[in-house]
Amino acid sequence: MSRDGASIMGVEHADLGVGDLRQLQGLFDAEYLDGHGPWTPNEPYGYAGHDVHVLAHHDGALDGHVGWGRRTMSVGNEDVVIAGVGGVLVSPSERGTALGRRLMAAAAESMRRAGGIDFGYLGCREAVVPFYAACGWTRIEAAETYVDRVSGEAVTDAPGPPLMIVGIERPIESWPAGGIDLRGRPW
Numbered sequence: 699m700s701r702d703g704a705s706i707m708g709v710e711h712a713d714l715g716v717g718d719l720r721q722l723q724g725l726f727d728a729e730y731l732d733g734h735g736p737w738t739p740n741e742p743y744g745y746a747g748h749d750v751h752v753l754a755h756h757d758g759a760l761d762g763h764v765g766w767g768r769r770t771m772s773v774g775n776e777d778v779v780i781a782g783v784g785g786v787l788v789s790p791s792e793r794g795t796a797l798g799r800r801l802m803a804a805a806a807e808s809m810r811r812a813g814g815i816d817f818g819y820l821g822c823r824e825a826v827v828p829f830y831a832a833c834g835w836t837r838i839e840a841a842e843t844y845v846d847r848v849s850g851e852a853v854t855d856a857p858g859p860p861l862m863i864v865g866i867e868r869p870i871e872s873w874p875a876g877g878i879d880l881r882g883r884p885w
Contacts, residue, residue: 704756704792706800708808711749714739718753721760725787744847745784746883750812752805754788754797762788762797764805767885768815773840774876781809781866783820784885802833809866817873818864821884827860835862836870841877844884 709718719739726737734743741747748765755761765785770777783805788798809815822830827837838861843854854877863873 704754704761704797706752706754706762706804708750708752708804711739711747711751714751718751718760722751722763725760725763725789726785728789729787741883742785744883746782746885748785748885750781750805750808751785752801752808754792754801756792760789761792762801764801765885766805766809766818768812769880769882771819771881772879773874776874776876778874779814779816780819780863781805781812781815781817782880782885783818786820798829799833802830802835806834806864806866813867815866816868817866817870820862822860822862824860827862830862833864835864837862838873842880843878844880845882847883 722739723737726742730737730743737743739747746767749767750765752764753760763785764783766781766783768779769782770779786798788801806818809818820830821842831837839857840861841854841857842861843852845851846853863870
């Protein structure tokens with residue numbers, strides 16, 4: 699629960715109703731419409747879609763979202779099952795209330811309940827690394843290969859841009875060494 703009785707719950711992507719989709723588009727377009735165009739549910743702004751949406755509502759209004767999708771990717775020579783996180787967004791009226799932290803905790807818990815997920819995984823901007831660190835995520839350094847959201851081509855970034863993980867069924871210390879291949883689009 700966030701302040702003022704907001705409820706946080708996870709919803710499978712296939713179970714989102716028309717009203718959920720309308721509210722998600724409103725939340726995302728208020729933030730990103732000018733720079734990215736309209737939000738779409740299956741490939742938002744060209745990124746990978748989500749299997750689960752963790753939503754925060756208050757009085758029928760959507761105040762926050764964290765999405766995640768299960769995927770097997772490679773790290774070095776090892777396959778790792780991750781929940782790729784994206785679409786982390788809190789409405790301007792709820793920023794500074796710790797709703798984002800509660801959403802991230804609820805997302806990690808939904809990954810644990812889903813089972814079979816080794817780690818949560820995300821890429822982010824440098825400016826938000828402290829937020830994710832405060833939520834218990836750990837920064838890692840690795841080259842990352844992914845399908846570019848605009849060109850659709852495989853791209854490899856050298857180590858440096860922020861990549862973060864959280865242990866779900868495996869401890870952080872067991873994260874393998876080596877380059878990362880997302881085997882798809884980032885979230």
